[in-house]
Amino acid sequence: MPGETTSPAGGKGERNDTLRPITIKQALEATQPFPEANYQIDSHDLGSVVFVGQLRNISRQSTNVTYKLDDGTGEIEAKQWVTPGTEDSMDTADDLAPAANGVEINGYAKVFGKLKSLYGDRKVVTTHSVKPITDINELHCHFLEAAAIHLFFTRGPPPSAGGGGGAKDAAMGGVGAGGYGGETGGGHLPAMSPVARRMYNLLKNKPQTNEGLAAQQIAAELGLPMADVARAGDELLTAGVIFSTVDEQTWALLEY
Incomplete structure (x- = not known):
């Protein structure tokens, strides 16, 4: 994949700038070939990921906002870190309040970020963008894109x-x-x-x-x-x- 390499010594390799649409089930089942390596889906390293889901919970802390999302295939948390006490920053806790970015409980959202692990094998997505979905067609389109890319990697390209x-x-x-x-x-x-x-x-x-x-x-x-x-x-x-x-x-x- 462009922008992605793995070092022979088993390190993380060079920066991976790809963006892959996924389902939450794929995120939860992602694997690492060795500790500290990039997560992989379909045996391909992940760069950034994007997924959609229904918001089940929003928890605001002084250093982060945690969103729990469910897309029908599983549940996962997306964690958006904030910098408290910086008045000029758009990343303050107040700016990331649910009302500020338009997301709300039981509504649908699109999340961009990176798959990480916290406290052992618990997977989360560290996100820089959580956006509301107002058109249900966007939800369906995302699942089709995720399926198409999965088939691309597992069965090869279409004719x-x-x-x-x-x-x-x-x-x-x-x-x-x-x-x-x-x-x-x-x-x-x-x-x-x-x-x-x-x-x-x-x-x-x-x-x-x-x-x-x-x-x-x-x-x-x-x-x-x-x-x-x-x-x-x-x-x-x-x-x-x-x-x-x-x-x-x-x-x-x-x-x-």
């Missing part, structure tokens, strides 16, 4: 639009270093419009955060109207080569 190439790669049990990045070898891109290909190449080559690139930034980088970027985004989402992150107009590349 390409042209047939043979993708099927051949799947039969070989995976793709090359480029994943879906056709120009870099391994895997094959589906047919797409010129604007969608420009957008894909930008997402592939532009340095970015775990949350990907927003539509406004893509439009500015490519000199395109927002309407064209939105259509290209829909095309790439339908093709299964990108996924939405913090909102419906921020995208990251589904590339492993």
